Amino acid sequence: MHSSLWLGALIVLPLVGAMVAMIVRRRPGASYVVAVGFATLEVVVSLVVALLYSSHVTNAGTFDFVSRRVVSAPLGLAYDVALDGVSLLMVVLTALVLWLSLLGGRDRRREPAFVSWLLILTGLTMGAFVSHDVLEFFVFFELTLVPCYFIISGWGGRERSRAALKFFLYTFSASAFLLIGILYMGFAYQHQHPTSGLTFAYGALSSTAMSHPVAVWLFVGFALAFGAKAPIWPLHTWSPLTYAEAPTAGSIELSALLAKLGSYGLLRFAVGLLPAAQVSVRPYVLTLAVIGILYGSILACVAKDLKRFVAYSSLAQMSFITLGIMSGSTIGVTGAVLLMFNHGIITIGFFLIIGFLERRRSSIQIADFTGLQGPAPVMSALFTIAMLASIGLPGLSGFVSEYLILIGTFTTHAWWSAVAALGVLASAVYLLWAYQRVFHGRAEGANAQVADASGGERWVLVPVVVLIVVLGVFPKPVLDRITPSVHNFVTQVATAGAFK
């Protein structure tokens, strides 16, 4: 068992970084340097945590870095952190997303505020991923909306206010159902265990006894909240507008990271706390996931700008994650967790390159581009790698996760998996078509003048490419950390689901 201070550091470091960045805001560029420094430190700490974790608890599949301190007994508020293989992967992703979006999505307008919001967002997201108390999770989950809102409305495109507001209202209203559900469970538990005080500890709430219909309604509420974030079809309509209007770093944070908060919540809290309900609801959520895969793919085909394109392709990918989470199979859930990470990395690649194109042409309209492979071969090669990983080409990271999801789901719900396999075809259609329109053909006019990726731009994408290739060829170290935790989780859920 390791000290929970490591996790505390992960939450506090970015917040301190934000403060320091604001303190040095008068000196030009200083806040950026501070932010990058703290982000690098955060990545290092997250990797240290990953190494410490692996050496001890991996095979037990239990929680590490555990600590629970009650903050306010009457309110049931507690600081309660713990880490298993699933949250570990999300922690590393959170740190990487911050680091890469700072390096590749630099925005010089009001820079101190920009980097501070990014750092704050990271601290809050870290908090959500390591929370082992449901109310604590909710607070972090909900607070992430604030920095997101300001990043979109402050540094976004022409329709930024509308996009920011839509995003805020959408996810905020949806999470009201989550809050109601959490409170209900807390009070129900207190009612059943009069001697213990009000608590929202994960372990406690998972043993709350409930009638089946109530549990199903709670699940629906949870699914609404997490489904709006993930997104699950049809709760996705904020995402195309928001991704398109957000600045590069904002789009990355939203799709690579915050969407995962939705999937993570669905897995840990909806499935984990309501095991019996999820069994009855499973076919419906699986169906929504399959619809999302096909629907997202179809709309990606007709998307007119590159960010909306990625938004819809993300809907399809996130639906694959939902499919895996709801599969009830260790293989499927492991694939889903791995895809949460892989999709994050791949999406960073996409949005960074789109950001580079936007710098050059001040446009993200697909129709404005053609033949870029001629003037910008390196950039198109980098895009190709992200594209092929997203298509699920074996040897690159996307394949392993997608394959595990499909084969895992097939063992429990063969028909859903068989239809979802059409997504494998669909992703090739929309991605290759977009690639053809943007990079193939003859470059003329402004397109012929597009500069290839600069040295800095290439270096930012190196970690992305390395992760895509390494996790495709040798995913074992990562899978070995996820699988035991997922196996325990799935077994517990299955036992509890059958028992109730």
Place this chain on the structure above:
Amino acid sequence: MSHLAPLILVLPLLGFLLVVLNGKSLSDRGVGLIATGVVALSFVVTVITFVLLLHDRTREVTINLFTWISVDTLHVPAAILVDPLSITMSLFVTGISALIHLYSTAYMEGEKDFRKFFLYLNLFVFSMLTLVLANNLVLTFVGWEGVGVCSYWLVSFYFDRESAASAGKKAFVYNRVGDIGLLLAMFLLFVHTHTLTYLGIFSSTSLLSPAIATLVVLALLLAATGKSAQIPLFNWLPDAMEGPTPVSALIHAATMVTAGVYLLVRMSPVLALSSSGRMTIAVIGGVTAFVAATIATAQKDIKKVLAFSTVSQIGYMVLAVGVGAYGAAIFLMVSHAFFKALLFLGSGSVIHSLGGEQDMRKMGGLARWLPLTFPTFLVGWLSISGVPPFSGFWAKGDVLSNVFAHNKPLWALGVVTAILTAYYMSRLFMLTFRGSERFREVTHQHDPHESPLAMTAPLVILATLSLLGGLLDLPWAHGFSLTRFLSPTFGFVAPSAAQSTTLQTGLALVDVVAALIGLFAAFTIWRTNVESSTFERPFFEHVWRWDDAYDAVLARPLEHLAQVSNDVVENRIIDGAVEGLGGSVQRSGEGIRKLQAGLVRQYALAMVLGVTVIVVYLVGRVR
């Protein structure tokens, strides 16, 4: 051997990495040398491995490299299986690849993307070898997809040409349809046998019910139709001719497109469980062979004729698989690799000499200008036409006599196809090498020139192989033949009644007569004609309207669906509902609207404070 065999794979990958990492510091010549050298070395290693395997008692060696994926009950090692089937495949893949690499160093000289071409080519060889050497279906899938993506890159090599870009995409997407089949086959096998290694599956075939086995076989067939360009997914292959000609020879004739046949043969122990599945395979193969042959009779582009000819020949191989004649299928695959690579490279030499012209109406009379291309092409032509003693005669005869034993109507269709094959190939030969010289306009009155040695040497070697390839599996050499060597890897198929020598001779005679009819017809018609509306049916020229039908039935309805999804479902229904909800809330309070207009920051913070207040309030009330 266990130390040597992985080198077969690693060498081409090494070539790829060497060029990627030192791309800038190497000259074009150096790149060509490295790329060709590693593949040639890989061939040498394959030969050594082959000899070692011959002396191995079990003739089945699994070499574990590392654990690739291992989750719960799913274990996928990165491991290779060296057995007679995989080593036969590796031998001709590396051998022909080495020749085509050499050819390409001259053919692609001066191209802007010379290095990139060889990068893709080396990566292709690596993928193809992964496909055939893998010891499990998932690793085969790695190679399967790898060759697909290399094909995509190489077909759209001239990416500034719209048609090339579209052809590359079409090839990949059609292949992906087939890939779904391979995925589903894997899923079914995993659920029922709990393993995905070939040997594991074969030892637990008893766990597969007949119905499941049939489903698996049909899914595998779908995979094969995509990769091997069979009905209903064959029409990407002619478009793929947009790629440089060496690519057409290597990927779209000799190696990648035969992967589907390889997969079926590899899975023959599962095929053995489903006679209805095998029947479907046979029908698909026989019909594809015939349909593609009719199309080939009406094409004007020399490469298109060869492309449809490839589809047709692979149809024969699939037909052979369907009747359980796996040895014949591989025999035809190997000899087809020889003569079709020869024909493609020969046509490349022709195209090269005419400065890029591919229309046969603008060729003619090239025999005297191309002193090496002409005789080697002649060997290829006679071989594919089924004239003894060239390899094509033996291989096709082997397939047809096996089909005769199982299914008479399909045999008859096969013979008709043989007539058509001899006919369209002779037409191509006549239009290209005989008759009047119609190319002067294209070459600006210059004389065509023979290609350099790097291009003609592979032609000579391939011509020799096409001539002698029949020796691999002569019908009377039962003791030491390809089929005998391969047979331990095949699934059991009930042997048909032994054919008498008289019957075999009779069948061979039928084949010869079929070839002669085709040759004669073509000589009569195409000695004088260059075009003929009677003999080049528009229906055949337009590929039986196959693409038009897909457009009408699939593409356009899907486009329509996409538009409707976007305009109506997404924007009006789903988002309309959301906006409507939001709007009504907004209208209900003027204050909120004001907040939205001017006080966004406070608004957001108020929301968060709101959460806290709600929590405190609820908690307080319950207490």
